Amino acid sequence: MDDATTSTTLPGSKSTPSRMWFVDNLRVLLTALVVLHHTAATYSGLPVWYYTEKSTSEAVELGLTVFLLFNQAWFMGAFFLLSGYFTPGSYDRKGPRAFVRERLFRLGIPLVVFYFVLNPIIHIGVDHGDSPLEFYLNTIGTGPLWFVLAILVFDGSYAAFRHATRNRQPRPRNPQPPTSLAVIGFVLGLALVTYAVRTVLPVDLFVPVIGFPTSSYLPQYVSFFVLGAVAYRRGWPSAITARTGRAGLGLAIGATLLFLPLALADGTEWLGHGTLSSLFYALWDSAFAVGTVLALLALFRRRFTAQGPLLRYLSTHAFTVYVIHAFVVTAAGHALSVLDLPTLAKFAIAAAVVLPACFLLAGPVRRLPGVRRVL
Numbered sequence: 001m002d003d004a005t006t007s008t009t010l011p012g013s014k015s016t017p018s019r020m021w022f023v024d025n026l027r028v029l030l031t032a033l034v035v036l037h038h039t040a041a042t043y044s045g046l047p048v049w050y051y052t053e054k055s056t057s058e059a060v061e062l063g064l065t066v067f068l069l070f071n072q073a074w075f076m077g078a079f080f081l082l083s084g085y086f087t088p089g090s091y092d093r094k095g096p097r098a099f100v101r102e103r104l105f106r107l108g109i110p111l112v113v114f115y116f117v118l119n120p121i122i123h124i125g126v127d128h129g130d131s132p133l134e135f136y137l138n139t140i141g142t143g144p145l146w147f148v149l150a151i152l153v154f155d156g157s158y159a160a161f162r163h164a165t166r167n168r169q170p171r172p173r174n175p176q177p178p179t180s181l182a183v184i185g186f187v188l189g190l191a192l193v194t195y196a197v198r199t200v201l202p203v204d205l206f207v208p209v210i211g212f213p214t215s216s217y218l219p220q221y222v223s224f225f226v227l228g229a230v231a232y233r234r235g236w237p238s239a240i241t242a243r244t245g246r247a248g249l250g251l252a253i254g255a256t257l258l259f260l261p262l263a264l265a266d267g268t269e270w271l272g273h274g275t276l277s278s279l280f281y282a283l284w285d286s287a288f289a290v291g292t293v294l295a296l297l298a299l300f301r302r303r304f305t306a307q308g309p310l311l312r313y314l315s316t317h318a319f320t321v322y323v324i325h326a327f328v329v330t331a332a333g334h335a336l337s338v339l340d341l342p343t344l345a346k347f348a349i350a351a352a353v354v355l356p357a358c359f360l361l362a363g364p365v366r367r368l369p370g371v372r373r374v375l
Contacts, residue, residue, distance in 0.1 A: 045061045073288045087158050087228070111142065115141060120136055187287045248298065
């Protein structure tokens with residue numbers, strides 16, 4: 001993928017003088033969390049991954065589920081925020097036609113290959129039909145590359161918006177961090193829209209047509225992408241201070257202590273359908289997402305502003321890891337299934353093996369003929 005001055009946060013890139021190293025380092029963390037998220041899903045007992053196992057311990061199952069819920073509340077939103085941030089600059093540099101063409105090439109090709117070829121391969125060994133054709137038709141899909149599909153749609157929408165406004169660019173402003181009032185207003189607005197959406201698209205709903213696994217988070221994804229584009233014009237990343245980060249951390253912790261117990265007090269009512277628990281859950285995950293992202297942006301901007309050889313390798317291969325990790329996680333699950341071990345031990349082994357394996361395999365994959373141009 002492009003360097004940190006371009007339209008998407010999925011890396012695999014060449015360094016430039018203007019590169020924002022702290023963003024590269026942050027998305028390495030986000031990519032690692034994607035891998036660990038799906039590894040945890042394998043052993044959580046929830047039917048949300050290609051291969052899953054029933055947990056041998058209710059406590060471990062609960063712990064993994066809590067990890068998934070906290071992770072889901074913010075980490076994909078962070079990807080969309082960073083993607084939105086780099087979209088305006090890429091569009092300005094390349095122009096509308098080159099921008100759209102490059103997005104279709106760099107994101108569309110991996111998406112199409114995964115949808116029609118790789119996703120069915122991952123399902124081999126699982127009964128999805130009586131005939132090969134039926135199996136194939138039942139297993140084509142985006143898998144974890146739903147995110148790539150969403151970015152294509154968002155980038156296309158941005159290009160259409162710029163075309164409709166005759167490619168006018170806002171006047172540059174002096175970088176200033178968002179005010180506390182603006183942050184609170186954004187959180188409340190996001191929570192209310194999320195609550196409304198979840199009355200018809202509850203948290204546990206899966207949309208089979210496009211393989212979109214988290215439709216209930218669409219308000220977060222869309223608003224974070226738009227917020228990222230606004231942040232680019234207003235220079236927010238360069239204005240985020242340690243004080244902003246501490247306020248974000250306080251917001252995330254405060255929302256967790258206040259709203260999450262209220263949301264979970266009434267069984268599964270927090271999933272949606274217009275319940276009061278659902279409103280509390282929307283308030284929690286909206287505040288938690290915004291607070292966590294602010295805290296991490298401030299932390300990485302202050303502490304992780306450079307790269308050595310290891311971090312440079314990890315950031316260069318992060319998009320490839322995103323594309324191939326489903327194979328590695330699923331293969332590890334099948335391989336470990338022959339071992340009679342407690343769930344916690346299997347998860348620990350899988351996490352320790354899968355995460356480095358994904359990054360190690362990404363290098364040879366990118367050296368395949370023609371692959372580097374895309375990944």
